[in-house]
Amino acid sequence: MPGKFFLYKYEVGDVVKMKKKHPCGSFEWTLTRVGAECKMTCNKCGRLAVMDRPTLEKSTVEVKREESN
Ligand SMILES: [Zn+2]
Numbered sequence: 001m002p003g004k005f006f007l008y009k010y011e012v013g014d015v016v017k018m019k020k021k022h023p024c025g026s027f028e029w030t031l032t033r034v035g036a037e038c039k040m041t042c043n044k045c046g047r048l049a050v051m052d053r054p055t056l057e058k059s060t061v062e063v064k065r066e067e068s069n
């Protein structure tokens with residue numbers, strides 16, 4: 001079992017689209033810290049959330065990264 005390989009390669013600044021809607025109505029969060037625990041702020045209301053990585057991966061629908069090319 002590869003323990004260190006992850007489904008998503010999160011980076012700080014990535015916008016993560018979640019399965020569950022935040023009470024404010026937003027599905028999108030911006031990562032502010034990535035590690036065993038990930039911190040993120042809601043893109044709509046600015047609420048901070050901390051989630052461990054497996055939980056975050058389970059809740060993630062899509063990761064959007066701003067890349068210019
Ligand atoms: Zn929110």
